Amino acid sequence: MKDITFGQYFPAKSFVHSLNASVKILLTIAFIVAVFLVNQYYFLGFALCFLFILITTAFAKIPFTKLLSSVRAVVFIVVFSAVLQVFFNKTGKVVFSWRFIKITDAGVYTAIYITVRILLIVIGASLLTYTTSPVEIADGLEFLLYPLKVIRFPVHEFALIMSIALRFIPTLMNETGRIIKAQKARGADFESGNIFKRAKALIPVLIPLLISAFRRADELADAMDARCYAGSKKRTKYKKATFSFRDAIGFITLGGLIAGVVLLNGFFGVIV
Amino acid sequence: MQIKVNDLSYIYSENSKDLYYKALNNLNLTIEEGDFFGIIGHTGSGKSTFIQHLNGLIGLQKDRGSIVIGDFDLSDKKCDYRALRSKIGMVFQYSEYQLFAETVFEDVAFGVKNFFKGITEKETEELVKNALTMVGFDYTVIKDKSPFELSGGQKRRVAIAGVIVTKPEILILDEPLVGLDPKGKGEFISLLKNMHGKDVKTIIIISHDMNFICENCNRVAVFSKGKIFKEGTPKEVFNNGEELISLGLELPLTAYLENGLKKCGITVESDLSVEDFVSSYTKRYKGDKV
Numbered sequence: 001m002k003d004i005t006f007g008q009y010f011p012a013k014s015f016v017h018s019l020n021a022s023v024k025i026l027l028t029i030a031f032i033v034a035v036f037l038v039n040q041y042y043f044l045g046f047a048l049c050f051l052f053i054l055i056t057t058a059f060a061k062i063p064f065t066k067l068l069s070s071v072r073a074v075v076f077i078v079v080f081s082a083v084l085q086v087f088f089n090k091t092g093k094v095v096f097s098w099r100f101i102k103i104t105d106a107g108v109y110t111a112i113y114i115t116v117r118i119l120l121i122v123i124g125a126s127l128l129t130y131t132t133s134p135v136e137i138a139d140g141l142e143f144l145l146y147p148l149k150v151i152r153f154p155v156h157e158f159a160l161i162m163s164i165a166l167r168f169i170p171t172l173m174n175e176t177g178r179i180i181k182a183q184k185a186r187g188a189d190f191e192s193g194n195i196f197k198r199a200k201a202l203i204p205v206l207i208p209l210l211i212s213a214f215r216r217a218d219e220l221a222d223a224m225d226a227r228c229y230a231g232s233k234k235r236t237k238y239k240k241a242t243f244s245f246r247d248a249i250g251f252i253t254l255g256g257l258i259a260g261v262v263l264l265n266g267f268f269g270v271i272v
Numbered sequence: 273m274q275i276k277v278n279d280l281s282y283i284y285s286e287n288s289k290d291l292y293y294k295a296l297n298n299l300n301l302t303i304e305e306g307d308f309f310g311i312i313g314h315t316g317s318g319k320s321t322f323i324q325h326l327n328g329l330i331g332l333q334k335d336r337g338s339i340v341i342g343d344f345d346l347s348d349k350k351c352d353y354r355a356l357r358s359k360i361g362m363v364f365q366y367s368e369y370q371l372f373a374e375t376v377f378e379d380v381a382f383g384v385k386n387f388f389k390g391i392t393e394k395e396t397e398e399l400v401k402n403a404l405t406m407v408g409f410d411y412t413v414i415k416d417k418s419p420f421e422l423s424g425g426q427k428r429r430v431a432i433a434g435v436i437v438t439k440p441e442i443l444i445l446d447e448p449l450v451g452l453d454p455k456g457k458g459e460f461i462s463l464l465k466n467m468h469g470k471d472v473k474t475i476i477i478i479s480h481d482m483n484f485i486c487e488n489c490n491r492v493a494v495f496s497k498g499k500i501f502k503e504g505t506p507k508e509v510f511n512n513g514e515e516l517i518s519l520g521l522e523l524p525l526t527a528y529l530e531n532g533l534k535k536c537g538i539t540v541e542s543d544l545s546v547e548d549f550v551s552s553y554t555k556r557y558k559g560d561k562v
Contacts, residue, residue: 178364185357187438208372
């Protein structure tokens with residue numbers, strides 16, 4: 001379980017780290033839009049997106065191996081969707097056939113296309129979480145969702161719930177490891193038997209975990225009460241997010257990326 | 273069963289520059305059958321990593337030493353960990369948080385059903401009744417209660433019953449005294465003493481409570497930086513207090529008293545147990561008067 005690095009903050013002092021969190025969220029969305037804009041048959045747009053990732057990573061002072069480890073979490077989904085495309089896409093010319101299996105050129109194209117798309121999006125999203133701490137992301141979201149206050153959406157509470165949830169992931173992971181060990185010491189067997197047996201074997205782990213999660217939630221609520229926490233009313237921020245010239249650079253770069261992708265599509269005579 | 277540990281090393285996150293951590297560093301230790309063995313050491317000295325090796329919860333790393341427990345050779349790939357775990361009971365820190373079943377009976381019976389496949393209901397009940405009585409419960413009163421309606425101290429006793437129910441030969445406890453009130457602590461200590469030598473042959477205990485360690489253990493090992501800093505009887509370990517204090521550890525009260533008295537020119541020689549200290553001090557005191 002320790003291998004899940006997707007979404008782990010990588011502390012460093014860099015240009016990308018110093019960007020405003022709300023801006024980074026917007027930029028991530030814009031990046032995803034750019035990836036989706038790339039036309040199916042002209043992959044040059046992907047090259048541009050990839051170049052953008054490489055440059056951003058370099059500016060963020062994140063080791064390139066981190067990008068690979070972020071991909072590891074989605075390998076299954078990627079392979080699964082690619083295989084589906086290759087074997088079940090029936091459009092286009094048949095390039096390979098053996099008994100009932102027919103592989104078409106369109107199938108292969110789409111498989112590559114979807115794979116690259118998912119990978120780029122995952123890497124782009126993990127660049128956000130690598131360079132922005134969970135608390136910053138929650139704050140950034142709160143800022144972005146602020147307009148929803150008009151329809152009485154509890155924006156502050158929503159952001160708080162999110163940051164608490166993020167904060168407790170590592171804690172609960174540790175706890176899970178501890179409980180698994182304790183039950184193993186009592187002879188619990190998680191590795192053998194069919195799927196039902198294994199699911200049943202997890203009960204002695206899940207119940208203590210659930211109970212401890214509730215206990216922690218109770219304790220946290222009490223601690224917040226004790227410090228007179230009262231939701232969004234008149235709260236000031238300890239860390240005020242500010243906008244700077246750097247954020248403008250971010251917007252310009254991404255604007256350039258989207259324009260580049262659209263231009264490349266247009267260059268090959270395809271209107272998006 | 274004797275526990276023999278040779279040149280044991282363990283490294284966490286070997287391939288990561290930031291997280292690399294050598295928890296155990298060429299550790300050698302022998303624990304004899306019948307020992308009441310105390311392990312002390314500051315946080316991060318490798319105590320917990322070490323004891324988790326003893327029942328295979330942490331596997332040996334390749335070419336980093338060996339552990340032999342009775343007939344079990346843990347460096348052997350074919351080592352039967354389940355059989356090993358049925359012989360070595362392990363009580364974790366805050367063990368009360370591992371309870372899960374609807375009734376106390378079911379929770380205590382969990383280990384029995386795991387280790388002794390094909391055991392009859394009657395035999396199971398016999399074992400559970402034994403274990404619950406041993407930790408000081410009235411079996412008929414407690415067996416159908418939900419473990420979650422018990423107090424913290426009671427929960428911990430249920431958790432321990434769940435470990436000793438399979439009659440392990442060696443019982444390992446990781447800081448079992450933390451968070452118990454004085455009464456609960458006293459009861460717990462006498463429970464351990466009662467079990468030792470009868471139901472459980474060897475007890476290995478990690479604790480920061482030096483008075484407890486000094487009073488009850490026949491051997492003590494001091495862990496520091498993944499090694500054994502010192503090992504011996506409580507007297508041998510606690511006699512030169514300065515070095516333990518420099519490791520961030522405490523001494524038992526009797527050791528402080530002996531040191532303090534020594535500074536006043538009164539030498540009291542005891543094995544550092546309260547009883548022996550009092551008797552040799554009174555002897556000395558009365559001797560001076562006469």
